[in-house]
Amino acid sequence: MPDELTLGELARRLDDRTGDIRDDIRGLSEEMGKKVDQKLYDIRHDALAARVATLETLREKDAEKLVATRRWLIGAVIVPLVGILLPVIILLWQGAGS
Template sequence: MTDEPTLGEVVRRFEDRLTDVRDDIQQLGRRLDEKVDQKVYDLRHETLSTRVAALETVREKDAEKVAATRRWLIGAVIIPLVAVLMPVIILLIQGAST
């Protein structure tokens, strides 16, 4: 008989379990409130995919501009500079050898 709980102890244990269940239900409610709807998730994912595609396009255009700038630099600056300096260097080498 001593192993059996008293009626007051049974009520306390029951109230503790009821409080635990209420807390669990409140936590589930909070988690459900924080959950993102699938449609919203899909829209965000689609928007991000569009933005990434746009950024990749811009990056490719920038890479083309850099390549065009390099070609311009070589064609408009370096080659004429070499063309002007080569005769001067050749004349200096020939003049130093005479």
């Protein structure tokens, strides 16, 4: 009967399995401790979504300010400058042609 286990061998194997199960349970407990609670995840996700929405709104306002600044620059600086220089250039051109 060499295939049969002795009581000592059986006890040793049972202790090994019990130790393995304890290690597995300990590992699972550590992993569960690392997981984020669903409520906390939802709160963080909502806060992040609100922050992104705020940043998008600010970006749109900045884009509108940039467009307004360009319009002001064209209307207040470039158009009067062209209005002053164009007659001078035309007069110089006509004077050079005569």
